[in-house]
Amino acid sequence: xxxxxxxxxxxxxxxxxxxxxxxxxxxxxxxxxxxxxxxxxxxxxxxxxxxxxxxxxxxxxxxxxxxxxxxxxxxxxxxxxxxxxxxxxxxxxxxxxxxxxxxxxxxxxxxxxxxxxxxxxxxxxxxxxxxxxxxxxxxxxxxxxxxxxxxxxxxxxxxxxxxxxxxxxxxxxxxxxxxxxxxxxxxxxx
Amino acid sequence: xxxxxxxxxxxxxxxxxxxxxxxxxxxxxxxxxxxxxxxxxxxxxxxxxxxxxxxxxxxxxxxxxxxxxxxxxxxxxxxxxxxxxxxxxxxxxxxxxxxxxxxxxxxxxxxxxxxxxxxxxxxxxxxxxxxxxxxxxxxxxxxxxxxxxxxxxxxxxxxxxxxxxxxxxxxxxxxxxxxxxxxxxxxxxx
DNA sequence: AATTATACTTATTAGTAAGTAAGTATTACT
DNA sequence: AGTAATACTTACTTACTAATAAGTATAATT
Numbered sequence: 001x002x003x004x005x006x007x008x009x010x011x012x013x014x015x016x017x018x019x020x021x022x023x024x025x026x027x028x029x030x031x032x033x034x035x036x037x038x039x040x041x042x043x044x045x046x047x048x049x050x051x052x053x054x055x056x057x058x059x060x061x062x063x064x065x066x067x068x069x070x071x072x073x074x075x076x077x078x079x080x081x082x083x084x085x086x087x088x089x090x091x092x093x094x095x096x097x098x099x100x101x102x103x104x105x106x107x108x109x110x111x112x113x114x115x116x117x118x119x120x121x122x123x124x125x126x127x128x129x130x131x132x133x134x135x136x137x138x139x140x141x142x143x144x145x146x147x148x149x150x151x152x153x154x155x156x157x158x159x160x161x162x163x164x165x166x167x168x169x170x171x172x173x174x175x176x177x178x179x180x181x182x183x184x185x186x187x188x189x190x
Numbered sequence: 191x192x193x194x195x196x197x198x199x200x201x202x203x204x205x206x207x208x209x210x211x212x213x214x215x216x217x218x219x220x221x222x223x224x225x226x227x228x229x230x231x232x233x234x235x236x237x238x239x240x241x242x243x244x245x246x247x248x249x250x251x252x253x254x255x256x257x258x259x260x261x262x263x264x265x266x267x268x269x270x271x272x273x274x275x276x277x278x279x280x281x282x283x284x285x286x287x288x289x290x291x292x293x294x295x296x297x298x299x300x301x302x303x304x305x306x307x308x309x310x311x312x313x314x315x316x317x318x319x320x321x322x323x324x325x326x327x328x329x330x331x332x333x334x335x336x337x338x339x340x341x342x343x344x345x346x347x348x349x350x351x352x353x354x355x356x357x358x359x360x361x362x363x364x365x366x367x368x369x370x371x372x373x374x375x376x377x378x379x380x
Numbered sequence: 381a382a383t384t385a386t387a388c389t390t391a392t393t394a395g396t397a398a399g400t401a402a403g404t405a406t407t408a409c410t
Numbered sequence: 411a412g413t414a415a416t417a418c419t420t421a422c423t424t425a426c427t428a429a430t431a432a433g434t435a436t437a438a439t440t
Binding site: 098111153154161164 | 212213214216217288290294295297298299300301302308311312315316338339342343344346347349350351352353354355357358360361362366369370372373374376
């Protein structure tokens, strides 16, 4: 694969990710991507034969991103609260982009997704929930955090606050998301 | 309007609501509804000229439903915890139907919705958040509930737990939703 | 009884979707 | 230098989308 092709393939993926988060799986088309890149519709099919392949590629980049973040967080010389803040920041920036998180995007379109994508989505969700749960468990063990729920359950609570928080804030305004974050951080601070 | 027509119009709306919750705004078509009702595509356009009108009709039924529920809850001779449970039950049943809540459904498609729909969605969201907030405030005043956040903020936290909870549970299984509900009820019990 | 409104069907249109086959220019390999 | 792979474009197909115009049967109104 030449460098030009790598660029195009990466560029397609980057735009697909943005469109996924802004519009959802069923509301963007190959034509939208082609227009932005000034290439033809069929050029995208060359790199990603079916829309299913494109979506698999999108999910893969997030799996890699969160695997990378997970490893970074374990080793990072920062407090557990700061680690969670790094994670929360990923959600906060979405609102300014009029976007929602990729998990929320695929979750609402779930019934229309191909089986291969569904399986990969489940893998991504498990990865993220576990990463947050481990950060929470670690923080509590170190006495940096305090909460009474099981780490896995607390992770579910925080994840749902964030995922639906950005969905809500896109409609009602960013302040609602900020209030949610403030409250959930206050819940786990020691 | 004859009775037959009322039946058809109501039936269209009922199916549209189901499709919205299962597939989302952009993933269902007039053909899907027509097929289920054994009528022609154009018959739906007779009752709802544009898809925008159909979606406005769908949101309206939910606004009416929650206005009704809100009035019922104020007068009902049950505890605040039971009132919240009635609300939570509305979300629990969605999972078995492989559906998500209407707010979550329109929230993820928000950028593709007509302006008229967006305004009505905001009205619905405000209504629901306020209803939950008032139930929470009332319960705390009566000593039935205990939480440290402002009622509006606690309402946001619970709403996001529920909305994203059903989205998540459709993928990972109902148990995750049950765990979320158990934990959030435990947080506010006195 | 005649007229009109209601609730549709039939038939069609314009637009857009994903996807494909065949051709072409460029680059890499032997 | 010749061959083959890469990265596209051109041109097209099939299928589906919302939407509309025109026609029809039935029911309500005058």
